[in-house]
Amino acid sequence: MKKTIEEINRKITEGSVCVVTAEEMKEIVEELGVERAAKEVDVVTTGTFGAMCSSGVFMNFGHSDPPIKMQRVWLNDVEAYTGIAAVDAYLGVTQLSESRGMEYGGAHVIEDLVRGKDVELRAISYGTDCYPRKKIVTEIALEDLNQAVMVNPRNAYQRYKAATNSSDRILRTYMGTLLPNYGNVTFAGCGEISPLNNDPEYRTIGVGTRIFLCGAKGYVIGEGTQHAPPFGTLMVKGNLKEMKPEFMKAIVMPGYGVTMMLGIGIPIPILDEEMAKATAIRDEQIITEIIDFGVPKRDRPVVKRISYAELKSGRVEINGEEVRVSPLSSYYMARKVMEELKKMIERGEFFLTMPVERIPTSGVLKPMRQREVKLVKSVMTKAVTISPETSVVEASKIIIEKNVNHLPVVDEKGVLIGIVTSWDIAKAVATGRIGKVAEVMTRKVITAMPDEPIESAARKMEKFNISALPVVDSRRRVLGMVTSEDLSRLLAR
Amino acid sequence: MLLLLKFDSKTIRKPIISKATLETNALINILRANVGARKGEMVVEVDDSKARDVEEVFRRFGVEVVELREGIVKDEGRCVHCGLCTSICPVEVFEFDENWRVVVREERCVHCGVCIGVCPCNALSLPVNSINKDLKFHTI
Numbered sequence A: 001m002k003k004t005i006e007e008i009n010r011k012i013t014e015g016s017v018c019v020v021t022a023e024e025m026k027e028i029v030e031e032l033g034v035e036r037a038a039k040e041v042d043v044v045t046t047g048t049f050g051a052m053c054s055s056g057v058f059m060n061f062g063h064s065d066p067p068i069k070m071q072r073v074w075l076n077d078v079e080a081y082t083g084i085a086a087v088d089a090y091l092g093v094t095q096l097s098e099s100r101g102m103e104y105g106g107a108h109v110i111e112d113l114v115r116g117k118d119v120e121l122r123a124i125s126y127g128t129d130c131y132p133r134k135k136i137v138t139e140i141a142l143e144d145l146n147q148a149v150m151v152n153p154r155n156a157y158q159r160y161k162a163a164t165n166s167s168d169r170i171l172r173t174y175m176g177t178l179l180p181n182y183g184n185v186t187f188a189g190c191g192e193i194s195p196l197n198n199d200p201e202y203r204t205i206g207v208g209t210r211i212f213l214c215g216a217k218g219y220v221i222g223e224g225t226q227h228a229p230p231f232g233t234l235m236v237k238g239n240l241k242e243m244k245p246e247f248m249k250a251i252v253m254p255g256y257g258v259t260m261m262l263g264i265g266i267p268i269p270i271l272d273e274e275m276a277k278a279t280a281i282r283d284e285q286i287i288t289e290i291i292d293f294g295v296p297k298r299d300r301p302v303v304k305r306i307s308y309a310e311l312k313s314g315r316v317e318i319n320g321e322e323v324r325v326s327p328l329s330s331y332y333m334a335r336k337v338m339e340e341l342k343k344m345i346e347r348g349e350f351f352l353t354m355p356v357e358r359i360p361t362s363g364v365l366k367p368m369r370q371r372e373v374k375l376v377k378s379v380m381t382k383a384v385t386i387s388p389e390t391s392v393v394e395a396s397k398i399i400i401e402k403n404v405n406h407l408p409v410v411d412e413k414g415v416l417i418g419i420v421t422s423w424d425i426a427k428a429v430a431t432g433r434i435g436k437v438a439e440v441m442t443r444k445v446i447t448a449m450p451d452e453p454i455e456s457a458a459r460k461m462e463k464f465n466i467s468a469l470p471v472v473d474s475r476r477r478v479l480g481m482v483t484s485e486d487l488s489r490l491l492a493r
Numbered sequence B: 001m002l003l004l005l006k007f008d009s010k011t012i013r014k015p016i017i018s019k020a021t022l023e024t025n026a027l028i029n030i031l032r033a034n035v036g037a038r039k040g041e042m043v044v045e046v047d048d049s050k051a052r053d054v055e056e057v058f059r060r061f062g063v064e065v066v067e068l069r070e071g072i073v074k075d076e077g078r079c080v081h082c083g084l085c086t087s088i089c090p091v092e093v094f095e096f097d098e099n100w101r102v103v104v105r106e107e108r109c110v111h112c113g114v115c116i117g118v119c120p121c122n123a124l125s126l127p128v129n130s131i132n133k134d135l136k137f138h139t140i
């Protein structure tokens, strides 16, 4: 039993097409079996709605009089890239406003345009014989643009790593807020209803596939950047002028930045039994990993392998404890996308296409070629440690003799229990508290690990406004010290 | 009943909570506290039947008392039902309904304010002015 795209499209014209959502398809296959499902169902609509940072819009503003060759351009104070022709620019969703910072960005400009609002355009140039103007400030709306084409280098991730945090501090990440000590787990992607999971061989989703992009008809233009099946991605385009505001949403990930949630739907033609089987995939079969954002390195440790079914249940077990799980994608909206696309096809407004070229079914994600990664252990210096019994006066002598500013306080096993700085000692002397250092030391010590990259140590010092970190092993035994002076010398290069 | 207590520089140093307990015999459960050098805020829970008496004592000592009758408010126009708040709230105010919409069981809310800074859509707020800007509750 085989069908062609032409046959399916003919049925769409005649109004006799059978379209179901990916959610409905699972049930149908379970009930009728693959063979009958393939015969009865023509199209399965899939959907996803989530934050997709690698998105943006190409715009053409038209020429001013006298004309300008834009060298830099801002829309509501958010800079767009204009290192292309005179009045073309690309506005990325994550670009931040120069005056409002993290509260407004490229995604908000795009949403404002789609909502019909006026946006301030400001551009500067060096001026040429053909483009004499050096500056322009004006208001524009979406209808004033010659073209506004959304072109997104990486969208619709097939699956994604889930996140948790083993460290003892709160992390604000692109995966949302992660509570300390494995306080929660967040994950992205819509699992069994997500487009690429329903066509894992990429037989029907490829270059030229017509899709639903934020309410408009769009197209797949290739595999996305970082495409690495089964973590596949898509590059897509669509006309911003036809998009609907309810299928896009500018958001601010607290402490991380601006991005945009997009609704993408892809219709999957049930050409044969194989496609019926593929679209019956369940969350239990879609496996990903929970990784630990508490370790500030690129290769973060895997905490657990896990299925989307477990993640969607809202609770997972980590180290014997139940941990609550948050999605980042909106299933509610993803469902709306599937339903909307289904209606568009049933009404005869949306026809299917076969890819003109397949996208790769394999690929690896290479890390950046970098100059050597410097680790804390390569820059740490010997720590001068003292016991909590040391007197304040003795400590002050050690500070002067050894010419150091920080004295980690350790117990008899060398385990870190506190720290005193030359400032603590001076303050203690000035206020007459000249007993043991145990009474004046700071007990909550921010530390570094020996194989932590130096950038991460530098960020901790900046964040907590301190100038040195004791370097400790996994049992918190002091191995050395790393100071901001050592780091700034290295990082400045 | 949840009560928001606002202390000023005079009241902040007095052991008013203990006094209120002694006088009214009510158990006072401190849910949240942020006490600075000059002012402070506290959210406490007391049994409904004793709330009146306890409030009376606090007011007599010059503490401003606000009854927290409503919990967190979600702006439905802004919420996209991403569910980020569901794993953050310590008392599980947020839940998914059968249509994957995030619903609010506001009667459980203890006004900790944590979820407000987590929502990517700026959809959450507390109805009374319980979060003083300079005395932000650094629960997280």
Ligand code: SF4
Binding pocket: B074, B078, B079, B080, B081, B082, B083, B084, B085, B086, B094, B102, B118, B119, B120, B121, B122, B123, B124
């Ligand atoms: S985090 Fe905000 S947008 Fe997401 S479900 Fe909660 S209230 Fe809605």
Ligand code: SF4
Binding pocket: B071, B072, B088, B089, B090, B091, B092, B093, B108, B109, B110, B111, B112, B113, B114, B115, B116
């Ligand atoms: S304020 Fe605190 S208790 Fe209330 S809903 Fe938000 S996180 Fe939950």
